[in-house]
Amino acid sequence: MKILILTNRVPFPPNSGYPIVVYNTIKGLLQLGLEITLFSINTNKHRVDVDDIYDPVFDSIKFHSFSLDTEVNVWGALFNVFSNQSYNVSRYFDDEAAKLLEDILRENEFDIIQFEGLFVVPYLDIVKANSKAKVVYRAHNIEFDVWERIARTEKFTPRRMYLQFLARRLKVYETEQMNRFHQVFAISEQDRQSILRFGCETALEVFPVALDFKKYVTDPSKTSFPTLFHLGAMDWRPNKEGLEWFLDEIWPDIEKLSSELRFYIAGKNMPREFFEYDSENLVVEGEIFDAIEFINSKAIMIVPLLSGSGMRVKIIEGMAMSKCIIATSMAAEGIKCEHGKDILIANTADEFYRSILQCITNPKKWREIGENARKTVERDHDFFSISKRMLNIYQKLVSA
Template sequence: MKILLLSHRALFPQNGGYPIVVYNTIKGLVALGHEVTLISLDEKRKTDRISESDPILEKITYRPYSIDISVSIWDAVRNIFSKTAHIIDRYYAENVERVLIKHVKKGNFDIIQFEGLFVTPYLQAVRKNTAAKIVYRAHNIEHQVWARLAQQKSDPIKKIYLGMLARRIKKCELHTLNGFNGIITFTHQDEETIRAHHIKTPVLVMPICVDLTKYQPDYSKTEFPSLFFLGSLGWMPNREGMEWFIESFHSELTSGDLRAKFYLAGNDIPEQFDEYETPGKIFIQGEVDDVLEFMNNKAVMLVPLMSGGGMRVKIVEGMAMQKCIISTSLGAEGINYTHGENIIIANTKQEFYDAIQRCISDEHYCRSIGQNARSLVEEHHNFEAVTNKMVNYYNRLLGNSNPL
């Protein structure tokens, strides 16, 4: 089977949930013998991080194209009086569309998969130039993310602006979904949202998968007690969740009863977060060289998400690393968890405090939660099983009774 994947981010290195998901999909498809082409939009952003060569690049056709998605103050002001969602439109570039059409015409693809809403400005051009089945993978329901962000805002101007943006994204998103032959979501909650809006396109729920051979926990390296968060603060729900957590618990972590070091790591951490750092107690580390080693060295993973959507890749990865995880219900959305057995759910400040207090005082309890979490990932997020499910879905869309 010849498969083209379109992504709105460069995948190398895998320094966030989105590139990890798309990368694992490619790796799984290649392992099953399918011919994969990846076209990614590479955001024009300066970075000090060097992307290492990846072995998978020798097994696929890879075409990255630079695109400038920056928004000026004038663009933001002008958008207030527009009816479109600039957050999506900024990913469109005529030169990218031209080269994309050439690839589509020459590729003779069976499946073309759009990885999220931000590559959909190219849907019409692709549709006109291919007989392939076109699939949309909803990494989340984008308008829900922005609507939940608006709900969290106390500033009335920000609330109004984000609410307006959410409505525009919703209009675009729902209209776009009807233009695909198939839709893949990570969670049943996202499937229900799509069906509630009478989208006629068939939907498959397929959870995030990980290659478990990469996740090898070693308790001898784990600092206990310790707390950590790992994720991109360029994604607004992560940033707001972290602001809430640190502001809520800064005094307890630095001079109160929560006697455990807290580590914050990830990319795109704003400079103002440096003000939270407290020597020997709160560490703002930024992007780390080895994500899994960082996880391995810490004990309790925190996911205080108050907005957002979809399934959190970092939770699945944390579970694979046998981490004891404390998360909000929203953060753990889509994962077939059991509270108190393979994850701890906390939705209020008091619930987070109680959960942290118990975890940092009982290492055996933490380990049992982590071990059960690993078992859950082995059962529901198995790399091979999930990839096979995706390929079977492709074959049904193509009308094939047997795999290609």
Template structure:
């Protein structure tokens, strides 16, 4: 076990319970905590439980929970039609406001009075609602880890809409969320981002505090591809569809490629898996050709069983965990430039970039016809992840960043 000179007391605040680790946000949070624990730091996690779910923990979860202090707090984030209507006349966005709970704030204050933390890490914008209370009750350095520039997501979503009302509505929320971001950013002590693009955006926003680019880190020991179990050719998408950019992207892909996959030249099976897939997606299913699978028991087993990963992301930002995981599993990946943001890829070498329907078509056609090419792309992708996304290297850099702040 690696040790640093000074063992730190670190508190993580999350807007959702990061168990099970079945999506980008929980994977990032838990990988970071594991890395810090392995370096000898004392870590606590306080999470909002917006879905009020209480899962059975698997062995990996139990192992991590045995090494940290953990508390989850149930919170109701549901909003009524009346709440949405009232919010139209507000200056803030209910998408943020609904994550404030006075009971959670009291719990947090009690925790801060009990323990003198060195670092408090806010995992995303939604928990920044509690920053004022944290400042008043702790001398810790406050680090904001930016998973996405939230206003940018809403702005890009608005750009994709043709309906004037929807476009206007999304633009309104983008503006309100940006105003909130601008108010909050410089109130932290420092910010950690995953991509240089996000750092540039924050600098354009007038951020004056230190910003550190730290790549997303994964435990490479967990990613062991077995090509004897891989179906070639096969296309797949894996992602949580409660995140709007994922849902929008996969809908775009299905609308544009359903006919090509079922009746055209792209003779390949397509599998869609992930959490919170709306029932209407069942309409896209075509027996023996397009499979809407929903949540899978073992995400890495699912990834291993398929050969070509698609990431048709049209909005959003930050770094996509599923791409990093797919690369670690030596998958041949076809993604938009936006989806691959923050990864030091070489187009055509360790990933294929496709930004419109024609480019996706050509990339898919090339990949399904050449298994050796796909394997070559996947092998180079794995080497890239080994060089730049090893969680041990990334976490060590995070600790150095913490210690500079202290």
């Protein structure tokens, strides 16, 4: 079976949420004997030098990419207001990229063409005009929901109104496009329910984040305690806003609990204000080379997310590394976890304080939660079993 996968960024190396999801999908399908072709938009924001990719998964696929500047442009945003297009999405379409994709489709016959996220959907017309393959859409997030939630937290009125405008236009586009596919994959049950509510009539299945657990090996001897940590890209606004809230409203009281307690924060595009934060117990590392090693070396993961959609891959990775995770309900959305068993849910400053206090005064508690977390993700997120289920759906689509 021949599969073409379209992505809005190059998923190599798999060092953040979207690339991890796509990478593990490709890896699992390759192990099942499928022939994979990958077409990626290589954006300036997430630029990857393809010549520097050294990965057996990459060597096992046919790869095509198109370099594109998708950065927000003031004039582009202004002119877009007077069009009927979603500016969030239209920035990812380019006529030359479409021509390259058209050539790939004319030279190859595919059984399945899978669109990884909304930002490659502008190329759906090209695909339908040049291929008889079944088309599949994977919703990594409910994109308009992300922007609606961001708009609700924006205090500056003109910016809030513009964000609401973007969210409305994105919602129209997202809901219209969903029914143009033969199959839709949601990342979580919550997202599946949301997709159904806004009128999806296409076949719909849930495929959560998948992990290869051979990569997630813990070494407790290298874990320092008492330590808290947060890991996430700071160019994603919900991550930045959640961490700001935690540092302003919660951390000043937390660091008084113990002079030995340290809070480590890491992630790419770390804002300058975090480095300048007035706290001797706060360690800002910025972008790190090895996320797994970083997670292993710390004890308790803090995820104070206040907005967003989809499934937080870093939480799944933290659970795979047997970490006790203290997160908001928003952050844990979509993950089949149970408060007090394999995660601790905290939605207020007081709840975060009490959860952290409980963990640092009772080390047995956070270790027990971490061990349960590992069992939970092994049950729900094994990439090989998820890949086999995906292949079954492909086979049904092709034979229909």
